Amino acid sequence: MTDPGLPQQRLRVLLVDDQALVRLGFRMVLEAEPDLHVVGEAADGVEAVRLAVETRPDVILMDVRMPNLDGIEATRRIVAANPAARIIILTTFDLDEYAFGGLRAGASGFLLKDARPAELTAAIRAVAAGDAAITGRITRSMLELFADRLPASGATQQAADPTAVLTPREREILLAMADGLTNGEIGAKFYLTESTVKTHVGRVLAKLQLRDRVHAVIFAYENGLVES
Known part of the structure; x- marks a missing residue:
């Protein structure tokens, strides 16, 4: 039986976005949760790949439009190196070709950058538990929208x-x-x-x-x- 006096194990989250203020906003939201902990921040895809190896986060919040290496290719490299990696793509539009590309690269879902704090934390917990951060209907809508990209x-x-x-x-x-x-x-x-x-x-x-x-x-x- 778990001792209620023992500290709860926290989910380790890596933040990836080229805008420092965006990362700060996410960090403030996550660090206010007792079960979430930010283990690092990256400003581009190259740094994200490196930190993913070094910090071994449970979940990665990944922006797509970044210098040096975009989030889609960073996602592909991280998943190739660690198939257990759980990545949530950060996007501006819910039916965005970048979000679609992120899913194809191995991400477990996507989240709008203006998502409410409760939506952000719920998505992180869901992905860490092995669930998807988006519904099947949205996934299907994306596939239908980008059907010409499929074989x-x-x-x-x-x-x-x-x-x-x-x-x-x-x-x-x-x-x-x-x-x-x-x-x-x-x-x-x-x-x-x-x-x-x-x-x-x-x-x-x-x-x-x-x-x-x-x-x-x-x-x-x-x-x-x-x-x-």
């Missing part, structure tokens, strides 16, 4: 069905995620409890080696499982 349907399809490792129920869950349904909506559709749905989602992600629900939606589109 043509079937272009990345393997000789064997990429979902062959899934059970029929797990494949249904994958397609439901691709439709942007929440766990509650999936449960209602298939008459399952939310805990059962969560178990199925976890198995789908593990079997397909996907980082989170966002990348499950991307996987479904790239493999021609749903129509854009």
Whole structure:
């Protein structure tokens, strides 16, 4: 049993933005939370990659438009070096091609720079717990908007069905995620409890080696499982 007198383990967050005032604002919000701790700040992508290795943060808040190395390429390099890295792209518009590029590079979601403090802290906690920081519906909207950036349907399809490792129920869950349904909506559709749905989602992600629900939606589109 956990001793309530012991200090709570804090989530380690790395801030990446070329504007010092933006970083300061985020730091003030995060440091006011007992379970969050800023372990470093970077002003460009090159510094972000270096600090990601040095500080091993639980979550990285990543701007995209920066000098020397942009946030998308920095995200790609960080994820390549550490597949467990959890990155939230910071953007100005919710359907921004930079946010889309960040998701394709391996980010677990995106957040508007003017998000309320509660939204910021909730997104960090969600991503650290392995959940996506954006809904499946927004992911799907982005994929539809940028459909021309995706491979043509079937272009990345393997000789064997990429979902062959899934059970029929797990494949249904994958397609439901691709439709942007929440766990509650999936449960209602298939008459399952939310805990059962969560178990199925976890198995789908593990079997397909996907980082989170966002990348499950991307996987479904790239493999021609749903129509854009």
